[in-house]
Structures are given as structure tokens and as C-alpha cells.
Amino acid sequence: MSESIVLEIRDLRSHFFTAKGQVPAVDGVSIQVPAGKIIGIVGESGCGKSMTFMSVMGLLRYPGKVVGGTIFLDGRDITHLKPKELSKVRGNEISMIFQEPMTSLNPVYPVGKQVREAILLHQKVSKKEARERVLDIFRAVGISEPEKRYYSYPHQLSGGLRQRVMIGMAMVCRPKVMIADEPTTALDVTIEAQILRLMQRLCREQGTSIILITHNMGVVAEVCDYVYVMYAGKVMEQAETFALFERTSHPYTQGLLRSIPKLDEKAKRLYTIEGVVPNLLHLPKGCSFCTRCGQARERCFSERPKLYETEDGHGVRCFAYEREGVFV
């Protein structure tokens, strides 16, 4: 890849230390985020997609712990930063928004002031200037009547507006990377479409890279440039969006795409991936998907596949693609 990489995660491992044993929630994940792109991280609940970025943000807490790997932000290793240094990076160079904006906003302060404080915290500007900046941001994220909304309390705003405020707050210091963890899952479809369009515009206009964590293949297809599909703590397939949907390679991704009901066809039954996500404490010895995979062979049960590159930038963690050589 020729673009400059703003965020690089190399072989990240985060484990949970539970009473029943060590759980590899994130198991050797490598992700590259080029400047000004939208990267999709897609997977089902418990696949480690949120955990990966909690680890990146240093937000993982006991019993979870990062046990290996390195994280580079703009070429700088931030893996071993002290909490204080990390909190300077957080919100300034890299920021994160979550599924339910209500819990991230303080209910007793007007939203405008909360965003203003975020500016004052990271930058040396007067309160008045900061307020102007907030209003600019509110306009930029499509909040109508910003002067009035400045003094609104979180509960007075709808879910869509709250998410806009959160995005505004995350964008306030023009971070290089914004991590959005299921930002539209709690929203209605018409509002979801608005927010997705907003994120696309911010990415284009401000050059911020966006990492979009989602379970919705539709959202991925709609806005992402590059996609990582995760399963049981590992990246199963990664590719440019068009390639992923046109030449879907991993049996898991294939199953996932086939099990979504389509708008343009009337199926009698839906395709299903049999079984449930395996217990992370007792993962199969071989490929973590082997127990649910229709194409699994003997080898899949005993040996772990590596990520194989099938074409430029398209990696698949499946023995069926072994001949094409090892990726990364």
C-alpha cells in the first residue's frame, strides 16, 4: 500500500484473565489505517472488534490486559505510553465515539459547554474563541440552530443529534484517527443514513481516517474503503470493499453475506451458518471457524491457518488459499 499509514496495529494480543482461564479476546490482530480512509471492522459480538480498539485507546482494564503487539500512531510507538501521556494523545490525535451517546455525555451540563471543554483541555484558546469553534463544529456536523443547541442538555436532544454532538466532540481537535464503535446501531435507518453520510464527508473534507466498527455488512458496503472481517479474536479476511464483496473468499465471510436477507429477492429460507460462536476458552485446536465451516478438511481441525494473500491487499485466513503465499 502506497498511502501513508496513520495508525498501525501489529500483532496485537489482549487477553482476559478470568477465573476459568486466560481468554484470548484479541489474538494477533494486525491492522493498517491509511490517511483519509474509512476502514471497516466487521464481526459478530464477542469477536474482539471492540476489544481491539479499546486496547489501542488504552481503555482496557482488569481483567483485560494487552499482552503483546505494538501500536504505531503516525510512526510513533504508543504501546507503552504512561497513562498521563496517553490521555494527551487520546481526544487530541485519536478519538473514539460509542454506540450510545447518552452515556458519554454528562447529563448535567449543556452539550455546547461539554464540547467547549474538550477544546480548552487540549488547546490554548480563550473561552470565547472556543465557543466560536464549537458553533463552527456544530454547523459542520449538521446540527441545525447551533446557537440554541449549544445550551441544550443531552436529554433534550434526539439520538441522532446526540451522536452528531459526539462526533463533533471527537472531531474538535481534528484528530488523525477517529474510532467509531457501532455509531449507528442505536439509530433509526433514516438517521443512520444521515450519520454515515456525515462521517464520509468529514473524512473527505478533513482528512481524518475513520475506523468504523460494526456488525452490519450493509454499513460496510455503503461507506468503507477497506474491510477487516474478524472472528474469535482473529482477522479472517481483509480486502478492499469492492474486492471483499465481489470475490468473497473466506467461508465465514461468505456465510455471513449469504445469511443476510436480500431486498431484491424473495427467498424461502435463509442461508445459515450452523452452530454458535465457539467458546474462546475452548477454541478448536486448528482454525477457529472449523467447527462451523462447511468446507473444513481434516487439516483445518489440527493446524492453524495463516493469513494468505490472494491478490494485492486481499488476505484470507484459510488453507484453501495457501498456495498464494503468506500475507504480511
Next chain:
Amino acid sequence: MSDGMMKDKKAEDGGQEKKMGEGRAQTEKMGVDARRVEEKRQVLLHARNLVKEFPAGGTRKNPQVVHAVTNVNLEIYQGETLALVGESGCGKSTLGRVLIRLLEPTAGEIHYEGENIVGMGEADFARLRRQMQIIFQDPYASLNPRMSVKEIIGEPLITYGMKDKGELEAKVRELMGEVGIAQEFYNRYPHQFSGGQRQRIGIARAIALNPKLIICDEPVSALDVSIQSQVLNLLKDLQERYGLTYLFISHDLSVVKFIADRVCVMFLGMICEIGDTDSLYEQPLHPYTRFLLNAIPKADPKLRSQEKELLTGEIPSPVNPPSGCRFHTRCPYAEDICRQKAPEGRMAGERQVFCHFPLG
């Protein structure tokens, strides 16, 4: 007495199965659609001018109400799946609960098999209650964490008089098999199951009494994609096997497309449009329906380039809904009449649309 009832019920079921068995050969010949059309003739539930309002504070002089459901007229036909779609706050869940009297309507009538169930005494209604069940959205909240699977699925059976331990266990195990929960989980507690399995347990509880109508309140929206398809297939199978009627409440239009025979689109407590699924998706008549369909993220990046028209603005408050057509504040085609007068239902073939200027 209760034993007798159970026996009667069984005999009935036997009869039903037989009928279905006989019908099957025919059905295969005629195709599923033909059978559906035939069944559609019979109205199972019929709502007339249904209104549900909730108090929303305000002062004593000037009390405020949430207009959750306003003047809804709706028929549900025997054996069909009617989907209720709309965004949050459109009153679809409230409507579903009102229809089976989990909430009492503020005004209006609900006719179930010809009987008005609004205002019916509790004792009278008890015999109908078992025919209407509900499946909930949140598989974590809908099962009592302190009851085991056998107790959860057994509860409706015990409530309706099944006393014999052996019979109860046999029936619970049969239901578990029906929804695909392994027998060895008989004594387990909900927290030991995944979301999808919990939803299956909820379904088993709902079908335990052989109901006719099941309200499915967003039954798959809390589930992962791969699990979602399993549960949807299960719902379809059960419908076929027991001749169930579903009211399927959902905000996910792709899921609705798969499961529903007819769709009813709601906005802010009022119906926008009712029609059979295929033609409604192909050619929406209400502007709101079209915007909804446009807004769904499609799992195909090639469709991305098509510049789509998006709905602007937010959903108005149900406490002070807009005058006239409630959609007019967001509708690009709104004219004066839309602000003044609520549209009457117009028939367009089999379909009904509530709009002054329907599309197409």
C-alpha cells in the same frame, strides 16, 4: 376440569394436524402463495379506530399526552405474517401490545375472531389470552434470570392447568426440540445461553399454549447476523407447522422483506401505507416508505454510487405531533392541504395509502 380441557385441546390439535397433513399434498400442487391467498380471506383480528395515549406530565390544567397510536384501523388475516415497520417512537410496539391487551387501549375496538376484546372482563378474556402470545426483542430481559429453562417453558403449561409432572416434562422437552434447544439444557439457567439460544427459549414459551396469534416484537434485532437467520428460519418453520399468524414488528426492512406477506408502515402513531410486501417494496406509494427503503444500507458496494435521496430532519415529538399529515414536516412534497388535513385512506388495488399525493 383442566384435564378435560387439555384432552380437548389435544384432540383438536390432532385434528388440525390431520387436516394440515391432508392439505399438504394439495398445497404442494398449488404452491405456497396460492395457499396463502386462500387463507387470507379469514380475518383473525380486526382493529377499529384504535387510540392509545400515555400521560406525559404537564400541569394539571394542561396535561400532556403522548399520542402513541392514533386512529389505527388494521386487519390481520389468519395464517399470514403482517409486518409493522417504522422508526423508533412510531408506536409500532405499543400497537402490538395494545392488540393483545397487554396495554389497554384509550379508545377503539379490537375484534378477535368476531368478538370485541376491549372492555371484556378479565375472566372472559382469560380463555382468549392463551391464543395470543408475544416474543420480545431483548433476549436478556425477556427471560427471568432466576428460573431454569424447564420452569420458563413450563410456566404457561402450569398456568393453564397441566399438573402431571411427567406430562409436563415430556411437553417441555418436546417444545425444546421444536425450537432447537438440546435436551441436556433442561435444567440450565438463562445466563448460560447465548442470545440466539435465549430467543429460542422465548419462542418455545410463546408456542407452548398452541396460540393462534404471535406478536413478534423485534425478535431478531438484538441478534448477530448469523444467528438472526437461524431464528428467522425457525419462525417460518413454526408458522408452517402450526398455522401461526404473526404480527412482526421490526425496523429492519430487509428482514421484513424476507418474512412478511403484508407490510404496514407507520409514522408517529399513524399508518402510512399497507400493502403486500412485494408490490410495496417495488413501488412504494407513500413518500415515507420510499425514503425508508432508500435509507437501508445495502450489502453491495456497487449500489453505493447511486446518489440516494435522504430524509432530512428529525422525527417530531409524539407529544405535539404536527397537524394534518404527521409526516409533512419531513416530506419534500408537502403542500398546504397536508398541513391542514390528515389524509384519508385511499385504496389502490389491494393496497391502502394514507397520503394526499401518493407516488406512482
Next chain:
Amino acid sequence: MEKTMTEDKNQVVGSEAMDGQRDKEHIREDLELSAQLGESDSWEDKLKTMVRQNKLAAFSAVILFLIFLAAVFAPVVAPYDHLAQSLTDRLQDPSAAHLLGTDELGRDVLSRIIYGARISLTIGLVPTLISMAIGTVLGLCAGFYGGKVDFIIMRLADVMLAFPSLLLAMVVMYTMGGGLINIFIALSLVNWAGTARIVRSQTLSLKEKEFVEAARSIGVKKWTIMFRHILPNCLPSLIVLFTLNIPSAILSEASLSFLGIGAQPPSASWGLMAVRGKKYLFSEPWLSIAPSAAIMIVVMAFNFLGDGLRDVLDPYLKEQ
């Protein structure tokens, strides 16, 4: 004012806000993770978690267990009979023969304290159980039925809470006279209101839960819903409340006995011992200190245990 607000805000907006968020996300992820692991949050597991995470609570549990054993097997454990007087040995300093010395009638203080544990633990357990049973039923009814029932029960509870409970207990004791049974009655009658409040608020939120709605849609009877669906889900809070109510009952008994209207001599109540030792506070301080220390240890142990239990059984209670 402005300054403190800004400081608060800085924290809120900065990484602290994310910390808060992190907790929420953690609860979500933990749920997912534990569901996926098939990890059960059974009682044993929760207790194991407590033992692992909260050493103080575990230690308190051990102490309480030992005290309980000592109380049950007092005749075996105690070196002397707690009522045996020996005027020749009166007011002895602690020694190898009498580890905590003897009192003004020559009774062995250690033995009396061991026997006193019987009284204190009974006083802690029995009236608390009775008052909580009353409070639970009233709270359930208030929360479930609402309306007038709720109004009457809760106003009654407000009145109870408005009176200092010790004062109320004193009134009861004065009218009925001293003695253990009357202490039971007095403490049972005054302490139900707090339980009723907590159970009511839990009932209010539980009755909106979907599993209750499901039971209603099946047509389950109201009493069955209350006692099968709602009550078992209040249990964790009730257990926590129980451990936290015990020490206050013990303290009340000690206070009543100290005031002379509780346990009557010659019974070895710790409160009574403390007040009798008062006379010799400067010459033989152990006579007061030993029973007071016993009260303190038991009360603190129950409180630590209660806090520990709350953290594992009822994490949301803490959050609220």
C-alpha cells in the same frame, strides 16, 4: 464555583469521560464474553470472585464464622462458666489463668464475652430477619400494586424512618419492659421501613421488565408474578441489606442494654458488660474495653462483608 465546575468539566470531557464510557462498554462486553464462555454467574462463582478481589471481606467472613462457632460451642470453648462467681478472684488483671481478667464478681471476662456472642448474634439475626420479612412483603405490595396501597405503605414507612429508631425501640422497651424477647419485638417493629423502600424501588423497575410482561401475557396470576418473578430477583439486594442490617441491630441491642432497658443482669450481653465496667474504667479498663472491642469487631466484620457482597452480587446498586 466557576473554577470547580471547570475542573469537574475537564475531567468529564477528558479521558475520565472515556473511563466512564469504558465501564459501560465493559459491562456490555463482559456480558457478551461471559455469555459466550458459557460462564455462569452462579452464587459460588460470585463468592469466589469476592474472595479473590476483596480480601478484607473474605477475612471478615472467616472472623464471623469463627465467632459463630465460638458462640455455638460456647460451653466447650469458654475456659470458665460465664456465671460462676468467685469473690476471691474479683477484678483481676489479665493473666494466663484469665486472659482478659475478671470482673467485679470474679467472673472470667473472656468466657462472658464468648457467651455474649450468643446474645449478640441472635439479636443480630432474628429481629433483622423478621423486620426484613415484613419490609419485603410490604415493599413488594407497594411497588406492584401502586396507587393507594403504595401511598399508604410508603407514608407509613416515612413515619417510621422519621423517628430515630433507637428512640422508638426505647419507647417499646419501656412500655413492655426489658428482656430478650421484648428486644426482638422492638427491633423487628422499627426496622422494616428501609427494606420496604428498597424492595419497592426494585419492584417498580422489575415489573417493567420483559419477563414480567411475558408472564402477564401468559396470564400468570399476580401473586405468582410477585413471588416467583419479582421477589427472587430482589434476593441479591436483600442479602446485602441483611448483612448490613445485622450490625445496626447488634448496636441497638448494645445501646439498649447500656441504657439499662435491654438485657438484664446477670446475662452476658456485651452492652451490659460495657456499662458495668464503666465504674472501673480507670482502674480496670479491660472490663469495658473487651466487650466494646467485641462489638466493634463484629459490627465492622459484618459491614466489610456486606460491602464485599454488594460489589459482587449487586454491582448496579453501587453504580446508582
